[in-house]
Amino acid sequence: MVTYTRANAWNNGGTFANTDLLWYAKGVGAMQARAIGDPASWWFFAAMHGQYLQDPKVPIYLANGWGAIPSPPTVPLANYQPPSSTQFWDQCQHQTWFFAPWHRGYLLALEAQVRADVASLGGPPTWALPYWDYFGDTKQYKQYSIPPAFTQLNMPDGSSNPLYVAARYGPDGSGTDIYVPTAEAIKDHPKNPPRGKVTQDCMCNTVFKGDETTAEFGGPDTTTLGCFWHGGGKSGLLENDPHNLVHNYVGGPNTEGLMGDPGLAALDPIFYLHHANIDRMWAGWNDVLGNANPTDPNWLNGPAACGDAVFVMPMPGPNSWVYTPQQVNSLSQLNYNYESFASLPKCVPPSVQLAGRLAKLGASIAAEKVKAGTTVNIGRKVELVGASQGAVKVKGSMVQTSVKFDPSVRNKVSTSLAAASETAPPDRIFLNLENIQGTQNATVLAVYLNLPEGANPNDHPELLAGSVGLFGLRGASAPDGRHGGQGLSFTLEITNIVDALHLDNKLDQDSLQVTVVPSRPLPELSPITIGRISIYRKGN
Amino acid sequence: MTSRNRELARVGGPVLFMSTVAWILLLAGPGMRTHCTVVAPADVLWRASLHILIAMNPPASLATGWTLMLVAMMSPVLIQPIRYIRLRSFTRRRTRSIILFVTGYAAIWMALGAVLWSIDLAAKFLPESYLVAGGMVVIASVWQFSPIKQRCLNRCHAHAELAAFGVAADFDALRFGIMHGIWCAGSCWALMLLPMVLSRGHVLAMATVAVLIFGERLEQPTPPSWRWRGPGRAARFVVAQARIRLNARRLAYGAISSSA
Numbered sequence: 001m002v003t004y005t006r007a008n009a010w011n012n013g014g015t016f017a018n019t020d021l022l023w024y025a026k027g028v029g030a031m032q033a034r035a036i037g038d039p040a041s042w043w044f045f046a047a048m049h050g051q052y053l054q055d056p057k058v059p060i061y062l063a064n065g066w067g068a069i070p071s072p073p074t075v076p077l078a079n080y081q082p083p084s085s086t087q088f089w090d091q092c093q094h095q096t097w098f099f100a101p102w103h104r105g106y107l108l109a110l111e112a113q114v115r116a117d118v119a120s121l122g123g124p125p126t127w128a129l130p131y132w133d134y135f136g137d138t139k140q141y142k143q144y145s146i147p148p149a150f151t152q153l154n155m156p157d158g159s160s161n162p163l164y165v166a167a168r169y170g171p172d173g174s175g176t177d178i179y180v181p182t183a184e185a186i187k188d189h190p191k192n193p194p195r196g197k198v199t200q201d202c203m204c205n206t207v208f209k210g211d212e213t214t215a216e217f218g219g220p221d222t223t224t225l226g227c228f229w230h231g232g233g234k235s236g237l238l239e240n241d242p243h244n245l246v247h248n249y250v251g252g253p254n255t256e257g258l259m260g261d262p263g264l265a266a267l268d269p270i271f272y273l274h275h276a277n278i279d280r281m282w283a284g285w286n287d288v289l290g291n292a293n294p295t296d297p298n299w300l301n302g303p304a305a306c307g308d309a310v311f312v313m314p315m316p317g318p319n320s321w322v323y324t325p326q327q328v329n330s331l332s333q334l335n336y337n338y339e340s341f342a343s344l345p346k347c348v349p350p351s352v353q354l355a356g357r358l359a360k361l362g363a364s365i366a367a368e369k370v371k372a373g374t375t376v377n378i379g380r381k382v383e384l385v386g387a388s389q390g391a392v393k394v395k396g397s398m399v400q401t402s403v404k405f406d407p408s409v410r411n412k413v414s415t416s417l418a419a420a421s422e423t424a425p426p427d428r429i430f431l432n433l434e435n436i437q438g439t440q441n442a443t444v445l446a447v448y449l450n451l452p453e454g455a456n457p458n459d460h461p462e463l464l465a466g467s468v469g470l471f472g473l474r475g476a477s478a479p480d481g482r483h484g485g486q487g488l489s490f491t492l493e494i495t496n497i498v499d500a501l502h503l504d505n506k507l508d509q510d511s512l513q514v515t516v517v518p519s520r521p522l523p524e525l526s527p528i529t530i531g532r533i534s535i536y537r538k539g540n
Numbered sequence: 541m542t543s544r545n546r547e548l549a550r551v552g553g554p555v556l557f558m559s560t561v562a563w564i565l566l567l568a569g570p571g572m573r574t575h576c577t578v579v580a581p582a583d584v585l586w587r588a589s590l591h592i593l594i595a596m597n598p599p600a601s602l603a604t605g606w607t608l609m610l611v612a613m614m615s616p617v618l619i620q621p622i623r624y625i626r627l628r629s630f631t632r633r634r635t636r637s638i639i640l641f642v643t644g645y646a647a648i649w650m651a652l653g654a655v656l657w658s659i660d661l662a663a664k665f666l667p668e669s670y671l672v673a674g675g676m677v678v679i680a681s682v683w684q685f686s687p688i689k690q691r692c693l694n695r696c697h698a699h700a701e702l703a704a705f706g707v708a709a710d711f712d713a714l715r716f717g718i719m720h721g722i723w724c725a726g727s728c729w730a731l732m733l734l735p736m737v738l739s740r741g742h743v744l745a746m747a748t749v750a751v752l753i754f755g756e757r758l759e760q761p762t763p764p765s766w767r768w769r770g771p772g773r774a775a776r777f778v779v780a781q782a783r784i785r786l787n788a789r790r791l792a793y794g795a796i797s798s799s800a
Contacts, residue, residue, distance in 0.1 A: 212627055297784045305784060307758070307776030384630050387704035404705065406630045434628075435701060480690075484697030484761035531701040534628070 004336035009130035009273050014147025016156050020130040021149040023123040027114035028269050029162040030121065035076060037083045039314035043075055045110055049092045050263035069258065070166040073267060087312060092262055094472055095233045097209055097219040097299055100282045101325035102311055103275050108334065109313030109321060110272055116316035128336065131276035134180035134246065135200055135343045144185035146178040150270050163269045168259060169252025180246050194519040195457060196444035196467035198245045202237035203281065204347035206291050210236055213382050213536045214430050215491035217285060223298040223306050233476045234489040243278050244469025248442040253520040260442030262472045283331050284341040293329055300326040358420055360499060366421040374422050379540030385409045386511065388533040394445065394516050395527035402511040403533050413537050417502045427539035429498040430491050431465050435531030437477040437487035443470045443528060444519035449497050451515040466492035487531065551623045555615050562612035566743055597661065606653040610646065613750040617757045621699060621720055625713060628702045637713040644717025652725045660736045676737045680730040687764035692726035694761040728753050
C-alpha cells in the first residue's frame with residue numbers, strides 16, 4: 001500500500017468539489033505569499049525550472065521579464081534580492097534523456113512543499129498532486145479541457161483563486177477555451193481546429209535512449225563521447241509530443257502565455273498537473289507497457305557523471321534533496337502511485353509490429369518466423385539519405401520544400417525494403433528538422449510528406465509525419481544561450497509513409513515533398529527558419 | 541561495444557592517435573625550435589640581429605613546429621565538429637568534407653601562427669625575457685577571464701548548417717572549418733602564445749595549455765561575463781567516472797563474494 005496516490009484532476013468535474021484541487025489552490029496561495037528568494041515560495045520553485053530575473057542584460061529576455069507578465073499572478077518584485085546561491089535555479093532538463101527523471105524529482109519536491117502547506121492549513125497530510133489526463137475519456141467530462149477550477153476567478157469562499165492565470169490563452173488564442181487538441185478535442189472543434197494533433201504515439205516506442213539522428217521515447221543520450229556533446233537541442237518523443245505541444249497549446253499561439261516559455265511556464269499552476277500527467281505516462285510506459293529505462297551508469301548517475309551540476313531541490317525543513325535518475329527510476333521506490341493508467345494506448349509488441357511490417361512488404365515467410373519468435377538483429381548503422389537544399393523559412397500558413405535524395409543511398413533503402421527478411425530487417429526511416437531557429441516559442445509545426453499541391457492537410461492524415469512543438473525555441477536560438485544558438489532539432493519517424501511509397505512504386509524518385517504547416521499562421525515579420533530538412537536511414 | 545564506444549573508436553581514436561604522435565615528435569625533437577634570446581647591444585644594428593634570429597629560426601622549421609603544436613594541442617577539440625560533419629554528410633562525401641573542414645581550420649591557425657611567431661621573435665629583442673613571459677601571463681589571464689573569450693567559446697559550440705550536395709557541400713565544409721578556426725583562435729590565441737614566449741619548459745607549458753583548452757571546451761555555453769574559466773567540468777568528469785567504475789567493481793566483487 002503506497003502512501004501517496006496522485007488522482008485525476010477531473011474527479012468531481014475538475015471543480016473545487018475535487019478536494020485535491022481545493023487544497024492545491026490553498027497550498028499555491030500560501031507559497032505565493034512568500035518572497036522570491038524563499039526556497040519555499042512559488043516563485044523560487046518556478047525559477048528552478050527557468051527564470052527571467054537574473055539575465056537582464058540579455059536583450060532577448062527583456063520583453064518577457066517576470067515583471068511584465070499580465071496579472072494574476074503578480075510576482076513580488078518590489079523587494080527582490082537575488083538569492084545568495086543560485087544552484088537551484090534554471091535546472092530544467094530539456095532535449096536530453098534526463099528530461100523525465102529531472103521533472104519527476106521536481107514534481108516530488110513541489111508536492112512535498114505544497115503538502116507541508118496543506119497540512120499546516122489543516123488539510124490532509126497525504127495530499128498528492130493531481131494529474132490532468134487530457135487523453136482521458138470524454139463520456140462524462142471533456143477531459144481534454146483544462147479543469148474548471150483553473151478558470152475561476154474566485155475560490156468558493158470568495159477569495160481570489162491562485163490557480164487562475166491571466167496569460168493562458170489556449171490553442172485559438174482566445175483565453176476562453178483552454179484545451180489540448182487531442183483527436184477527440186479536434187472532433188469537437190470542427191470550425192477552427194489547430195493543425196498538429198496531440199497524441200500518445202510516443203508510448204508505443206519501446207526504446208528509451210535516442211541519439212542525434214533518430215528519436216526514441218526518453219530523449220537523446222547527451223553523454224556521448226565522454227560528455228563532449230551538449231545535446232544539440234533535440235527532444236525525445238515523450239518530450240515533444242505530448243509535452244511540448246501541450247505547453248504551447250495551453251499557453252497559446254502568437255501572443256504567448258506563461259506555459260509557452262520555459263522561463264515562465266512554472267509560474268502557471270497548471271504546469272505541475274501537466275507534468276504529473278507526463279510523469280504518469282513515463283510510469284505507465286515502464287509498469288503497464290513493460291519497457292525498461294536505461295541501465296547506463298551515465299544515465300543512472302545523472303549529469304553529475306559528466307561533471308555537470310547535480311539535481312538539487314529544496315525540501316520542507318532545513319535540508320535540500322540531491323538526487324539522481326537512479327533514485328527516481330520507478331514508482332515503487334518512491335512510495336506513490338497514480339489512480340489510473342486506463343487512458344494509455346494499447347501497443348503491440350515490437351516483434352508483432354515487425355512481423356506486420358514484413359508481411360506488408362511481402363516477406364510473409366519472414367513475418368511468420370518473427371511471429372514464431374525468431375530473434376531479429378536490428379541494424380544500427382545510421383546514414384544520410386537526402387536533404388533539403390538550403391534553409392527553409394516558415395511563415396504564413398504553410399511552406400513546401402523538397403528533400404533531394406542521394407540516388408545510391410535511396411537505392412539502399414529500396415533494396416532493404418524489397419529484400420526484407422528476418423535476417424535483414426528493413427530500414428527504419430527518419431525525417432530530421434535540423435537547427436530550427438526563431439522567436440515564436442509557442443509554435444507547433446505539423447509536417448506532411450508528398451502532400452498534393454493545393455490539398456488540405458487535414459484531408460491527408462496518412463501523409464502526416466508528425467508534429468513538433470517549439471517550446472524553448474527563443475532561448476535555444478540565442479547565440480549565448482545554453483544551446484550556443486543551435487536552435488531546436490526534431491526527429492520524426494516516417495517508416496510507415498516510406499513503406500507505403502515503396503509499395504506504390506513511388507519511392508524511386510529524385511526527391512520527397514515536405515510540407516510544414518504551423519498550427520496557426522505565423523507573422524510575416526517573425527518567421528521560423530529550419531536550417532535543413534534531412535532524411536536518415538537506420539539499418540544494416 | 542556500446543554505441544558511445546563505437547563513436548569514440550571511429551572519430552576519437554584516429555584523432556587522438558594523431559595528437560599522440562605529434563606530442564611524441566615534439567618531445568623527441570627539441571631542436572625543432574631554437575630558443576635563443578637575442579640581446580642587441582647598442583653597437584649592433586637591429587637588422588643584423590633580425591638576420592641572425594631568422595637564420596636560427598628558419599620559417600620552414602617554425603611552420604613545422606607550429607603544425608606539430610597544432611596537431612598535438614588542438615586536434616582533440618575537433619572530435620565533436622568532425623563527428624558532426626560525419627553525421628550530416630552522405631557516406632561517400634564524409635572524408636572529403638572532413639578534409640575541407642580541416643583545411644579551413646588549419647588555414648586560420650597557420651595565418652595566426654605567422655602573427656604569433658612574429659610577436660615571439662620580436663619579443664626576443666627585449667633583454668628581459670622574464671618580463672615578456674610575465675607580461676604574457678597577465679595578458680593571457682585577462683583574456684581567459686574576459687567576456688570576449690566566452691563569446692568565442694560559445695561560437696565554437698555553434699555548428700554551421702551543411703549543404704549535402706555538390707559545390708555547396710564543399711563550400712559549407714570549408715566555411716565551417718574557417719569559422720570554427722576563427723572562433724577557436726579567438727578563444728585560444730593568448731594561451732597558445734604563452735608557451736611560445738617561455739625560454740624554458742616549453743613542452744610542459746604546451747601540455748598544460750592543451751589540457752586547459754580541452755577542458756574549457758567541455759563547458760556548456762553561457763552568457764559572456766568576467767569569470768573564472770578552467771577545466772573544472774573535466775576534472776569533475778574524471779572524478780565522477782572513476783567513482784562510477786569503482787562502485788561497479790565493488791558491486792561486482794560483492795556479488796561474486798556472496799555467490800561464493
